Amino acid sequence: MSRQLYLQATPPEYPGVAFVNTFNRDAFTKKLDILAVKTSASKTGSILRAPEMRRAIMDLPRIRSVDVDPSDPQDNRLVLLRVSDKVELSPDALKYLETETKGLVPHTVTLGYDYWSADEIIRAVLPEHLRDGAPSGFAATGHIEYLPFKRLIGQIILDKNKKIKTVVNKLDSIDAQFRFFKMELIAGEPDFVVEHHETDCSFVFDFREVYWNSRLHTEHARLVDLFNHEDVIADVFAGVGPFAIPSAKKGCAVFANDLNPNSVKYLAQNVQSNNVSQLVKVSCEDGREFIRSVFRRSYDDPFPGSKGPLLSKTQQNLARRKKITPDSPSSELPPRRRVSHFVMNLPDSAITFLDAFRGVLASDEVDGLREAYDVMPMVHCHCFTRECEPDKAEADIRQRVEEKLGSKLTTEVSLHLVRSVAPNKEMYCISFRLPAEVALSSQ
Ligand SMILES: C[S@@+](CC[C@H](N)C(=O)[O-])C[C@H]1O[C@@H](n2cnc3c(N)ncnc32)[C@H](O)[C@@H]1O
Known part of the structure; x- marks a missing residue:
């Protein structure tokens, strides 16, 4: 029976039930009996372009429509058609074949296990x-x-x-x-240790020991985009560094923290391998302790002033060749004492850590720390909500955040839908300027 062959381009049914130890890859061999146009090598191009033949030429993906003619490999070619019987061809095509070619011959195309995609085989x-x-x-x-x-x-x-x-x-x-x-x-x-690349950074980690989610790459890039190279970032739940390391590559100074010692091990390794050791301080503390201590650490032991985005190796070599030196050595720039952004990506419970901000600048030891915060840090806190309507989601998240902070959010509040995690479960990032009354609160 004649047929349109492109409709048959699926793997054969596997006979019986497939098991991995008896998996027979030969069972995926499929032979397609078709017709081919015999022609001299020099005429194949004009046959492929002929309007009369356009609908008849074989168009299976990854299969070349021209083959060598085994009966005369030197001079002849076979142009493969997608029909097995000439009754499928239009009168125009038949006329063209009669006048312009050496006629039709039967031909077999063999498709094997290697031909099919993983999805087709599965x-x-x-x-x-x-x-x-x-x-x-x-x-x-x-x-x-x-x-x-x-x-x-x-x-x-x-x-x-x-x-x-x-x-x-x-x-x-x-x-x-x-x-x-x-x-x-x-x-x-x-071997569960992988090397993953994201926004010009490489991350090595063991999948069995640490958190990683490639679906968050746009969220990582979105927040890093908000930062300025002069900023100091405090990444409370840093994992293996997908916010911390690209921020440092941008020139930001980063305090990167995680409670999982394995995350910290890979984080420290990634900081080194991405050449940002001078701009990232790694710690392994509970997020609440980290929030409470990082204001003072940043003030007492500040990062030097920003020299701008880090140069890649190629850019460094170029600058050296052109004898370009940075405008100002970092020692002459004012040190960076003020944390400008907190990143809190632990959506299950990050909101419950927000009470740690209460009173962070309330200490009596007045030595300039409080004065350094003429502008309060921005907090970017990830969270889940069961509310799917944006208005209700916002109300739910705001209410929980304000309850933990013990204060209303008033300035620079925005909500970003990160992704839908499951039916009725959305992941958001709420960003807000830390209210001064929270940081200065006496309890
Ligand atoms: C959802 S992951 C996010 C990691 C990273 N920021 C990212 O985007 O891939 C949350 C991280 O918080 C860490 N973590 C969990 N509880 C913590 C706590 N109490 N204090 C600090 N880190 C914690 C986990 O080890 C994990 O690496």
Whole structure:
């Protein structure tokens, strides 16, 4: 029976049930019996361009529509068609073939396991009722009904992505305190240390020990964009550094803190490997302690003044060659004593840490600390809400923030929807200028 072949370009059904240890990749071989136009090598271009032939030429992705003619590889070519019977061809095409070519010959195109994408293979091995919504390429195999196939899916992802060495399944349980996901190896090598690149920075970490979420890259970039190179940033829940390190590359001075010793280990490593050691001070404290101490630390042991964004290695070499020196050595610039921004990305509970700001500048030891804060810091606090309507979400978040601060928010308050985490669960970032009465409050 003749047919339009592009409709058949799906892998064959896998015979029976597929298991990873008996997985037969040869079962994905598919032979397409088609017709091909025999022609001299010099005429292939004009056949491919001929309006009469346009609808008949083979257009399978990743398959070349011209092949060597095995009967005369030197001079002849085969232009592949997407029909198996000449009755499928238009009268114009038939006339063209008769006058301009050496006629039609049968030809077979063989598509194998390597041809199909990981998604196509995964769909072909799953039972029919699981095909819609099947996990694609890099998504987790999370849903419970896919779990019996997780090792097979892992193996297919490994086969199809030569650069991938390890495939894991993120388990449902999340570490309650440090927010990293428990995970199991489903294919490949048990190597959980990854190197991830985000906005010109590289982050090395062990997926089993620390929090990382690539879906937050726009949020990381959004906040870093708000900062000025003269700013001092206090990152209360810094993780492995996706806010801290790009901020420092911009020239900001950063206090980066996390309570998870493993996060701090990788954070310190990433600070070094991204060449920002002079601009980042790493600590491993509870967020509340950190908020209460960082005002004084920044005042007593300040970062030197900003020299502007850090130069890349290439820019440094260029500047050296052109004998350009920075306008002013940092020792001549006023030191940076005032924290300008707090970043608080622990959406589950960051709001509950806000009471730590009460009285941070109330101390009696008046030595200039309080005076340094002619402008209060901005606080960027991430949080979840179950309210999906923006007005209700704002009211809910504001109310919780004000309750913890013990003060109304009045100036420079804005709310940004970061992402929808689950049905009825939105992640927001509320930004506000810390009210002076909170920082100066006596209790
Ligand atoms: C949601 S992660 C955010 C990490 C990082 N800012 C990012 O965007 O990838 C929250 C971080 O807070 C840390 N953490 C949890 N409880 C903490 C606490 N009480 N004090 C300080 N850090 C804490 C966790 O270890 C984790 O690295």
